[in-house]
Amino acid sequence: MELFNLFIKSVFVDNMIFAYFLGMCSYLAVSKTVKTSAGLGLAVTFVLVVTVPINYLVNKYLLAPGALAWMSPKLASLDLSFLTYILFIAIIAAIVQILEMIIETFTPSLYSALGIFLPLIAVNCAILGCSLFMQERGFGNVGEAAVFGLGSGLGWLLAIVGIAAIREKLRYSKIPKGLQGVGISFIITGLMGIAFMAFMGIKL
Amino acid sequence: MANPKKLLIEPLRKTNPVTVLVLGICSCLAVTAQLKPALVMGASVTVVTALSNFIISLLRKGIPSRIRIIVQLVVVATLVILIDQFLKAFAYDVSKQLSVYVGLIITNCIIMGRLEAFALSHEPWESFLDGLGNGLGYSLILIIVAFFRELFGSGTLLGYQVIPQSFYEAGYQNNGLMILPPMALIVVGIIIWIQRTRNPEMQENNQK
Numbered sequence: 003m004e005l006f007n008l009f010i011k012s013v014f015v016d017n018m019i020f021a022y023f024l025g026m027c028s029y030l031a032v033s034k035t036v037k038t039s040a041g042l043g044l045a046v047t048f049v050l051v052v053t054v055p056i057n058y059l060v061n062k063y064l065l066a067p068g069a070l071a072w073m074s075p076k077l078a079s080l081d082l083s084f085l086t087y088i089l090f091i092a093i094i095a096a097i098v099q100i101l102e103m104i105i106e107t108f109t110p111s112l113y114s115a116l117g118i119f120l121p122l123i124a125v126n127c128a129i130l131g132c133s134l135f136m137q138e139r140g141f142g143n144v145g146e147a148a149v150f151g152l153g154s155g156l157g158w159l160l161a162i163v164g165i166a167a168i169r170e171k172l173r174y175s176k177i178p179k180g181l182q183g184v185g186i187s188f189i190i191t192g193l194m195g196i197a198f199m200a201f202m203g204i205k206l
Numbered sequence: 207m208a209n210p211k212k213l214l215i216e217p218l219r220k221t222n223p224v225t226v227l228v229l230g231i232c233s234c235l236a237v238t239a240q241l242k243p244a245l246v247m248g249a250s251v252t253v254v255t256a257l258s259n260f261i262i263s264l265l266r267k268g269i270p271s272r273i274r275i276i277v278q279l280v281v282v283a284t285l286v287i288l289i290d291q292f293l294k295a296f297a298y299d300v301s302k303q304l305s306v307y308v309g310l311i312i313t314n315c316i317i318m319g320r321l322e323a324f325a326l327s328h329e330p331w332e333s334f335l336d337g338l339g340n341g342l343g344y345s346l347i348l349i350i351v352a353f354f355r356e357l358f359g360s361g362t363l364l365g366y367q368v369i370p371q372s373f374y375e376a377g378y379q380n381n382g383l384m385i386l387p388p389m390a391l392i393v394v395g396i397i398i399w400i401q402r403t404r405n406p407e408m409q410e411n412n413q414k
Contacts, residue, residue: 026231027315087309088283127232127313134306180403188395195388
């Protein structure tokens with residue numbers, strides 16, 4: 003139940019886009035058609051589910067204050083948390099690279115669907131942001147971290163598919179000249195965010 | 207060598223990274239509920255863009271192009287760690303407010319974008335100025351958004367009461383919506399609207 007609660011919360015309440023604005027750049031750039039945005043959304047979800055638990059383990063056994071105690075008691079007083087950023091981003095970049103190779107070898111059809119988006123994801127702030135939130139909130143075990151990654155990814159997918167669908171329709175609407183394109187996307191995202199605020203405070 | 211003044215001034219208006227190129231939106235929206243964190247964030251990003259542009263430009267002949275993204279990430283991450291430690295030491299409360307967004311400077315697309323588009327092909331000094339200009343362009347938008355959000359959302363600027371008490375007694379109320387995340391998006395949308403109405407050549411054609 004606890005896990006399910008966390009999942010629902012990370013999809014709707016703490017939505018990566020509407021509550022924290024993470025991954026906005028690719029969200030605005032790629033959301034022109036539903037098909038490509040669903041592809042990017044899936045890729046983000048996939049990478050989040052893999053990287054958040056791995057970064058959780060790295061944080062727990064390498065970076066947190068006193069985390070190195072399992073190696074030898076002498077290291078128990080060591081605090082490496084200042085290395086968080088560089089280690090997390092290196093792990094994310096490496097995993098994205100490895101995933102790309104694995105997908106290319108074993109499922110070429112998935113690769114051609116996600117292909118161009120995968121390398122972009124290494125510098126998507128939603129991925130690094132999710133790992134940093136995971137570190138800040140101090141989850142109890144790997145399972146919680148994985149569920150958090152899955153929920154955040156699905157929330158991001160939901161948001162980008164939603165805006166893409168609206169933008170496809172918008173092509174036929176009359177919009178003031180200066181607002182066309184990026185401007186209106188910002189305002190619509192804001193309105194969607196207000197709608198999503200209705201989920202605030204949900205507890206299962 | 208390109209005109210240094212142009213390198214510095216252009217990103218503030220014609221090629222503004224936030225409103226024209228639509229880069230670096232994430233942090234721009236998240237830290238603008240108040241003016242003070244926005245100022246700190248703008249300064250941090252400016253320092254990181256300028257220095258990383260400079261360093262990458264120095265190294266550009268030695269970086270194999272296949273692994274350049276990793277090299278860039280390492281340089282940027284190192285600079286961000288320095289900034290983070292600096293903020294924790296000298297401005298602890300602001301650093302707590304900014305929370306994960308300091309770390310997210312690493313994945314700020316303005317930095318990667320300028321490294322890719324400018325630093326890899328220009329001299330160090332020009333790259334430094336370009337980074338500085340883009341950082342300032344980013345800070346400018348950040349400050350405008352934060353100014354309106356704090357003024358209308360809390361009636362304060364930098365924490366000082368600006369809207370006089372007599373207004374509140376006459377029935378004026380703070381607009382709580384301005385503090386909430388969605389309003390940041392709408393404020394940026396309006397800034398883009400004003401800018402593009404004044405510069406018609408920037409407008410996008412929806413029918414494409």
